[in-house]
Amino acid sequence: MSKGNAKFFFLLMALAAMFLVSFGVAAQSEPVTVKLWMHEHPPRVPLDNEKLALFAEEYPNINVEYTVVPNTEWATTLSTAMASGAGPDLFNVDSFSIGDYFAQGNLVPVDAVAAGFADQQAIYDSYAGGEAMLGGATFNGELYALPTEWSAYACYTNNALWEAAGLDPNTDFPATWEDMKTVAEQLTVRDSSGALVQRGYDFRWGFNLFTILSFNPMVQQLGSTVIDEVNYTANIDTPEYRQVMQYWYDWANTWKLGGPQYAEDRGAFLAGDLAITCDVGSWWAPQAEDAGIEYTIHPVPRWANAVSDNGFASYGYMYTVSSQAAPEVQAAAWTLAGFMTSFPDEYLAAAGLLQPKKDFVESEAFLENPVMPVFLEELSKDTFNPRIAGFTEVMDALARARDRIISGGEDMDTVLAEAQSEVSDILARNKPGD
Amino acid sequence: MITRKTSTPSFIARRQRWGFYFVLPTVIFFAIFFLYPILSGLYYSMTEFTLLKPPVFVGFGNFEALLKDRLFLKSISVTLGYVAGSTFPVWVISLFAAVVFSQKFPGREILKALFFAPVLPSLVVVAAVWLVLLNPSGLITTVVRPFTGLAEINWLNDPKLSPITVILVHNWTAIPFYMLIWLAGLTGIPEDLRDAARVDGANFLQTLFRVELPLLRPTAVFVASISMINAFQAFTLQYTITPGKGGPVDVNTTMGLLIWKYGFQYFRMGDAAAISVVLFAMILVVTAFQLTFTRGDKYSIQ
Structure with a gap:
């Protein structure tokens, strides 16, 4: 090689090196935009914004477009946006509809490394209860979501109404459904015409979701389950189901302690017209306090002959990443999800949302909280709501069966047989891969 | 030239x-x-479409499936019942009210304004107010207690009573609206024709049935068409006021509500589209029938 040629060769190599380095830097610093959609929970939004500002400082190459979607429009907005290819990259799906999104192939597994963990097991290990706690976010052994809120229900008592009835919630709270009837009768007040003025306890009748969140767990306490999410089968025409249905029927029609015709239980409790509600989580405590209600919190009753020590169903909201997003956006989205779930103490304090990270729930601050240990204890015993495709259709069918029996007075044998057939058909139609 | x-x-x-x-x-x-x-x-309507995956063409499969779909078949009867209850009585009562308000009497304008008031708020607001009034031991129960003797009435949760209650709430808001349309029609009839009838010896009822009502035919066509189309498309009241959005036991699940449920709750957009095609066809047939039936210029001011 001549001297001139050598100079030219080195110059060429230097230029190539500069080009490659600059290209590499450019590739590394290429900004990525993550569209983040969260459901509406007003106390959480300011904290989200605060943490997103921190995230922007720490990850300047990841832009976040943050959108809060009203709860009533969530399903419609999300599904239509995804249909048109304009959906979010990272979104806060609930455990009731995650089965639909999973079955349709809309979700990708958690990228543990991008989320700041060594691997999937490290994520499980960072939560109290490990893999079992994150069972609601796991499909076929793979983790598909990171929790923004894990929730279990417990019972709130209105202490003033208990005192007026000569009862003490700390000593008289019913441990069984059989006792619940007795206590509720003592707490019920009727006017001179016989109309209910104050209820002791009532179920959440007006929302079909509670056929899964409260009715099904009462069946599970007896050793059965209404929906088998693994095999996509229904167990409706069973003795356990009948026992629970008979209890709900008697509650409304025989004992006349409540029913679907009355104001929904949460509102009635806040208005001082209901002495016990068991259909609320830890996130509800601020509302009870704002209403000026002094309360105590207790585990959900079990049947006297219960074979399973579960309360009502647990459920959750969680960060999931869309399969429609580009791979680099998916990785950035998991980085964002990992970051946003690293402040469990602040999310509980500001928004009442429980993210059961091990370090947090073992901290003194958590253990000294007067409310949280009861909920965490229930969470560890409860089963997650079935995460099936067609969830809404199934719960509507279950509510239809309930209403035919309780409001319509139809024969239980006939209705349960038909419901068994109807729900089985829905499950068969929605079973992934079929 | x-x-x-x-x-x-x-x-x-x-x-x-x-x-x-x-x-x-x-x-x-x-x-x-x-x-x-x-x-x-x-x-x-000819696809299997979940919104979450691209649609797959299935021909008339969705329509065939609808023929065996109990919820769809029930929604047709619910819709037809609702159409019957929220149109015929509305036509008669609103026409009667219009005839009353077309007469001159003291305080007519104030009464007319009060009568028209239910039309002003949106149906969602109306539903919220009626939900309070229809509490089992609420105001309406108290008002009818002397006749029923009941301390509580399940206005919205009794599967037999609930559809009637929904129709009554609808008619409460619809009657004043159609009354105003009838009133506009009555006002458009030249006074000369009434005078001529009176000169010929016609009394009030004869003038009404022989002169005014025949000349209200264009108004009647409009009222019938609009009220029927609205009734067939019923959604808002059933969504806001009924337990479980269409309950109890789906007695208030109209076809409009079922389209929403199938499309956006059950992710069965293909079936929802098929129902909307059926609903479209039903409205088209009924409206075409009405227009054909009422066509003709036998009675016309011209």
Whole structure:
């Protein structure tokens, strides 16, 4: 090689090196935009914004477009946006509809490394209860979501109404459904015409979701389950189901302690017209306090002959990443999800949302909280709501069966047989891969 | 023979071209926002479409499945019941109210304004107010207690009573609206015709049935068509006021509500589109029948 040629060769190599380095830097610093959609929970939004500002400082190459979607429009907005290819990259799906999104192939597994963990097991290990706690976010052994809120229900008592009835919630709270009837009768007040003025306890009748969140767990306490999410089968025409249905029927029609015709239980409790509600989580405590209600919190009753020590169903909201997003956006989205779930103490304090990270729930601050240990204890015993495709259709069918029996007075044998057939058909139609 | 320059074919062609330009925005608007959705709906009705995955063409499979779909078949009967309950009584009572308010009596304008008030708030607000009133031991129960003797009435949770309650709430807001339309029709009838009838010896009822009602035929067609179309498309009241959105036991699940449920709750957009095609066809047939039945100029001011 001549001297001139050598100079030219080195110059060429230097230029190539500069080009490659600059290209590499450019590739590394290429900004990525993550569209983040969260459901509406007003106390959480300011904290989200605060943490997103921190995230922007720490990850300047990841832009976040943050959108809060009203709860009533969530399903419609999300599904239509995804249909048109304009959906979010990272979104806060609930455990009731995650089965639909999973079955349709809309979700990708958690990228543990991008989320700041060594691997999937490290994520499980960072939560109290490990893999079992994150069972609601796991499909076929793979983790598909990171929790923004894990929730279990417990019972709130209105202490003033208990005192007026000569009862003490700390000593008289019913441990069984059989006792619940007795206590509720003592707490019920009727006017001179016989109309209910104050209820002791009532179920959440007006929302079909509670056929899964409260009715099904009462069946599970007896050793059965209404929906088998693994095999996509229904167990409706069973003795356990009948026992629970008979209890709900008697509650409304025989004992006349409540029913679907009355104001929904949460509102009635806040208005001082209901002495016990068991259909609320830890996130509800601020509302009870704002209403000026002094309360105590207790585990959900079990049947006297219960074979399973579960309360009502647990459920959750969680960060999931869309399969429609580009791979680099998916990785950035998991980085964002990992970051946003690293402040469990602040999310509980500001928004009442429980993210059961091990370090947090073992901290003194958590253990000294007067409310949280009861909920965490229930969470560890409860089963997650079935995460099936067609969830809404199934719960509507279950509510239809309930209403035919309780409001319509139809024969239980006939209705349960038909419901068994109807729900089985829905499950068969929605079973992934079929 | 003098021919005006403005009537040459080229001028007509030019005028037609300009006319076309003027209607073009409307045509484009109609094509984008009406024609395209209708054709899309027709296409999606022949697909299996969950919104979350691309649609798959299934021909008339969705329509065949609807024939065996208990919820769909029930929604047809619920819709027809609702149409019957929220149209015929509304026509009669609103016409009666219009005839009353077309008479002169003291305080008429104030009473008319009060009668019209239920039309002003949105149906969602109306539903919220009625939910309070229809509490089992609420005001309505108290008002009817002397007749029923009941301390509590399940206005919305009794499967037999609930559809009637929903129809009554609807009619409470609809009657004043249609009353105003009838009133406009009555006002449009020349006073000379009434005077002529009176001179011929007709009394109030004869004038009403022989002169006014026949001349109200165009108004009747309008009222019948609009109220029927609205009733067939019923959604808001059933969504807001009934337990479980269409309950109890689906006795208030109209076809409009079922379309929403199938499409956006159950992710069965293909089935939802098929129901909307059926609903479209039903409305088309009923409206065409009404227009055909009431066509003719036997009774006309002209």
